[in-house]
Structures are given as structure tokens and as C-alpha cells.
Amino acid sequence: EQMEVLVSCFLRPFKMAASSKKPPCSHEDVNSIFLNSETVLFLHQIFLKGLTSRMESWPTLVLGDLFDMLLPMLSIYQEYVRNHHYSLQVLTECKQSPPFAALLARLENKPACQGRSLETFLTYPMHQVPRYII
Structure with missing residues (x-):
């Protein structure tokens, strides 16, 4: 949900x-602040969809294949995490x-925020990724 707010309430209006x-601000600033947020949102949505379908099969819950799918995508998260400090600098x-x-200020005052x-x-x-692993 937070990623959806980030993308819809902040990224898209700034673009x-x-x-x-x-x-x-420039497109370069927007890209520096938000980097690959839309891709990260997409990955979260895919993982959540898979997790939700597994929960419907409760108590037989097999998650290994979801993590196998997520593992190659960790580089996208890694890029986001590495950029975080720079992102906050550009924002400042x-x-x-x-x-x-x-x-x-207008965007932060939206009810969704x-x-x-x-x-x-x-x-x-x-x-988010550490939460998935825990």
C-alpha cells in the first residue's frame, strides 16, 4: 500500500x-529521488498476488517458489537501497x-498520505524484503 501511495501520490505528480x-524540478531530479520505485511496486504486487493465492490454500502453505522468483529480482531492491541516501540528498x-x-506540501497533505x-x-x-524473509 505504501508503495502505491509513493508512486501515485508523489512520483507521478512530480513527473x-x-x-x-x-x-x-527537473526530470533528472525526479529520477534521482524515485529511481526504480515503479518497478519495485510492480515486484511487490507480483509477490503479494502469489502470497495471497498461497494463503487461500492454508494450512498447506508452500512459499519456496515465491522466494525463488524474488531472489533474481533482489538486484532491483539493492539498487533502490544503494540510491536511498542520494535520493534523500536530492530531495533536500x-x-x-x-x-x-x-x-x-500539497502532495503530503493528501488523505492517502x-x-x-x-x-x-x-x-x-x-x-519490505527483510519482512518477507522474516
């Missing part, structure tokens, strides 16, 4: 804003721009 006549720099800060900041949503994917 659109970067394409506007007076962009509050962009916040110095009043138009960017105003857009960010439940009062949470963009930084919070950018951090969620880093905790």
Missing part, C-alpha cells in the same frame, strides 16, 4: 510537474526551491 512550462536540495516545497512525509514513503521499500 507531470517536471514536464510543465515552469517545472519545480529540491526542497530549497519554493515551488518544489509548495508542491511537496495520512500525514506521512515523502521521506517516510521513500524508506518503506527498504524494510
Whole structure:
């Protein structure tokens, strides 16, 4: 759910804003902040769909094949995690721009965000894979 909010409430609006006549940020900034968030969301959705179908077969629960499928995709998560610090640096720099800060404040005030900041949503994917393993 948090990844869906990150992509729909932040990434897509910032992409659109970067394409506007007076962009509050560049496409490069958007790519640096969000990197492969859409791909990570897609992987989460695939894993969740597989996990949900397994839960329907409870109490016989076999998850090994889901993790076999997830393992080759860990490089995508790894890239996201490695970029996280840089992502937050770029975000901090962009916040110095009043138009960017105003857009960010509007986006963070959406009901779907439940009062949470963009930084919070950018951090969620880093905790998801360890949760799957536990």
C-alpha cells in the first residue's frame, strides 16, 4: 500500500510537474529521488498476488517458489537501497526551491498520505524484503 501511495501520490505528480512550462524540478531530479520505485511496486504486487493465492490454500502453505522468483529480482531492491541516501540528498536540495516545497506540501497533505512525509514513503521499500524473509 505504501508503495502505491509513493508512486501515485508523489512520483507521478512530480513527473507531470517536471514536464510543465515552469517545472519545480527537473526530470533528472525526479529520477534521482524515485529511481526504480515503479518497478519495485510492480515486484511487490507480483509477490503479494502469489502470497495471497498461497494463503487461500492454508494450512498447506508452500512459499519456496515465491522466494525463488524474488531472489533474481533482489538486484532491483539493492539498487533502490544503494540510491536511498542520494535520493534523500536530492530531495533536500529540491526542497530549497519554493515551488518544489509548495508542491511537496500539497502532495503530503493528501488523505492517502495520512500525514506521512515523502521521506517516510521513500524508506518503506527498504524494510519490505527483510519482512518477507522474516
